[in-house]
Amino acid sequence: MNEKELEILHLLEQNARMDIKTIAKLIDQTEEEVEAMLKKLEENRVIVTYATVVDWSKVNNHDGVTAMIDVKVTPQRGVGFDEVAERIHRFPEVKALYLVSGTYDLQVVIEGKTMSEIASFVSGKLSALDSVISTTTHFRLKTYKHDGVVFGDDDEDHRMMVSP
Structure with missing residues (x-):
């Protein structure tokens, strides 16, 4: 390049x-x-897609839940984590999937309409996979920055000025 x-x-x-x-x-x-x-x-798929970053919190009637799920899996002989990752990324709820270092092996980002929908995905689909040992689910509460874009109403500093 x-x-x-x-x-x-x-x-x-x-x-x-x-x-x-x-x-x-x-x-x-x-x-x-x-x-x-x-x-x-x-x-060459260096450019995979052209994307738009949307602040969904500013869109009326667009409620939803985003969860980051840390997954511990048993790697498969000869293919490591690739086979289970391929099975996971096929689920339509999955928006992103990463192989990570640390306590867990994979991080799955999913979107749903409710927490119950997320729970159903974790218990009924993700945890049901043979290679999955354990999961830990984190829910996104607020977005401050995504893909290098800072979210917020404005850049104005609202702190009171203090002078000696």
Whole structure:
């Protein structure tokens, strides 16, 4: 991967809607060169998708629950954690799945309408897998920052000014 492709990736990480003309100007390349680099990055699945970060707490009537579930599993001979991870990521509730270091092996991020729905997923689907030894579920209460984006009403400091 060359330096210009890395620059494109950094720019798109900040703003996935940035147009090719702007990218070309910022990295001192032609629009055709940028288009070719983007096509290559997409074909090689370096760029997997273009995403939008949404503050769902500001959307009326959009209630839901997000849970992070730490999972301890028994790795399978010859495939390690990959086989159980593949089974877990197929569940439609699963929004993200990570292999992690520490006490647990996998971290599963799921979304549901209610805590009961999350509990049902954990007890009926996740814990029922043969390789799963134990789980610990954490519920997201508030988002302060996600994918590098700070959430909040504004950047104004509301603390009272104190002077000597």
